[in-house]
Amino acid sequence: MKVLHTADWHIGKKLYEYDLYAEQVAAFEQIRQIARQKKVDAVVIAGDLYDRSVPSEEAVSVLKQMLVKLNIEDQLPLLAISGNHDSARRLGVGDEWFEHNQYFLKTELGIDAKGRRTLEPVELGNCQFFLVPYFNPKASRTYFEDDNISTMAQAMAKVVAECESYFKPGLAHILVGHCFVAGSSHEDSEVSSTVGGLDEVPASLFKNFDYVALGHLHNHQALSADNARYAGSPVKFSLSELTNQKGVYIYDTETNDREFVPLKDPTPMVSLTGSLDELCQPAKYNEVADQAFVFVNLTDRQVIANLVEKLRACYPRLVHIERQNGLEGIVQTPSVELLKEANSPLKMTAAFFEQTQGLTLSAAQRDYLAQLLAEIEEE
Amino acid sequence: MKVLHTADWHIGKKLYEYDLYAEQVAAFEQIRQIARQKKVDAVVIAGDLYDRSVPSEEAVSVLKQMLVKLNIEDQLPLLAISGNHDSARRLGVGDEWFEHNQYFLKTELGIDAKGRRTLEPVELGNCQFFLVPYFNPKASRTYFEDDNISTMAQAMAKVVAECESYFKPGLAHILVGHCFVAGSSHEDSEVSSTVGGLDEVPASLFKNFDYVALGHLHNHQALSADNARYAGSPVKFSLSELTNQKGVYIYDTETNDREFVPLKDPTPMVSLTGSLDELCQPAKYNEVADQAFVFVNLTDRQVIANLVEKLRACYPRLVHIERQNGLEGIVQTPSVELLKEANSPLKMTAAFFEQTQGLTLSAAQRDYLAQLLAEIEEE
Structure with missing residues (x-):
């Protein structure tokens, strides 16, 4: 049996102000093609299907189209779990009905x-799939009726023990999980992962599985273990993933082979360093595709009027500007202590404004900001 | 064939600060029993399953349990549409999979x-069901490829014409809709219905259907038409529904009978008028059940310290207090113009505070309010 392993779709994610739907749909269509070419028998999605617990209507619609295509049009069995970015309850809304079409989704x-425990495996072909949704160690206390669980390692040891109690000999055993395995390296875009400490799970826990299809970390090389892989995200979500090769894994239960199949970058991501003058030379900007996402590391130190407009004239999808050498005449080191104390986005922004501009927000500015924040939260 | 017709569940709705989940679940369990006792063959839910386009996780979970019970445990075919309170995309998230278990849901x-138009009927038993989700007349222009549609009556005429084009003779024709039929009476809890004018649909449009199962208005007596009924909400949502009898309709396609089957009030709702002294007499409050929702119409005019606490000691689920005769010494008529100008909840609350208290919000109060509003919006 051949299994395609992907994860961390994060539908609805933005790269600064840019929606990534086009990139996500393009990557998805490549995944579909790979599934067809490699004649896979099932597709595993190891969590973080959405980017947010309350996805936008557009994100809901885009993800649904993808799942309809894979599962209903292409008739591919799907095995999916929720990740830490998904709301288990929102993602799981149709799960009781999905199985009729071999779409197996576990969120809690x-x-x-039907009286079945979450960790009872799904049997498909010669394979037992153990679908372990992202969970909070404390939430697992009810499931295991054990109040002593406090770390993810303890909880996962219980999970693995229950999974192993269902093992049938002669079948392949695949665990699908969304967690941080100790010793993995991580990326900037994995904003909500608590790296190190209480959330770490030792890789050795999973030693009895033939394959562990992981989600959570966005680089497919984040972990080097004999039997476990992070699929990585299909799209680059931050500058730190600039040189990251995106792709999916194909695991073959007959041969125990795992093959990494790369995805083409739908949109190039570029990081440029130089002064405004240098970057605005035609020789420089003509090398960069118009649709490329561009991060600029500016060497100039002076305040430049209409900087963003000037750079966008050369790089239409300018994402972000860093001042490599800082800015002249501006306080450079906002007090971290003060930022820590601020416990609301409103206070935090006000504090930041005061520290960088040396000015206090006016009542009108404060009102406008509060309204803006309320609108953002509502979204 | 016997069809149970219900609508306007509004899962997640609150009565002032009180959640109504317990009442909604209790009403649902009665509906389930009626379905069993009357041996119905299908259940129609005519829109507004949720109360909000972005339902809370709890609302998502409660509605899902109800649908699982009816459709998966009791094996009852479900025919449902979205209403104006639902987000079509959020509610419709699993619709492509639901049909496997005879759960038919149309949201757009x-x-x-599968290439089918929304208005193609679902055929069950001797019946054609036409599921017409709530829609915006403008949105229907794409569906009908007709840019001249501007009112609901025009759009609905198109809807009906398409439905009738699928009519098979010898079968019963049931339309399930969520709209305001001209001549209906309305209630306070139907907050988002635009009553009268552009949203009205003449009842005569539906004359060729055997039964029109409507949702939108919360009183089952809102419309008197030969072949059309509003099921009404299963739970009382406002004081104006105090004497409203809640229930469901059972439509029998063989006999063309429609029977209204009442639901018991899970929680009594009571309106009391009197002075604080009168209302706090044991003879008075002992007549009211502890779990009753109580609206108080207070005859006193003076400011009373700890009024809410005093009334709650006698009526634990006090919902709302009106001052029948107004309040002494307080500006009674906040300027409507000023309130209209205020375009944010923050400004509106600040203006209200200023007009009733004669004081301006301090910066700290304003901060706290902004934070609070942001939290509410986030919910």
């Missing part, structure tokens, strides 16, 4: 309407 | 993954 540790 | 006018 618990007992379903 | 359009063409589905």
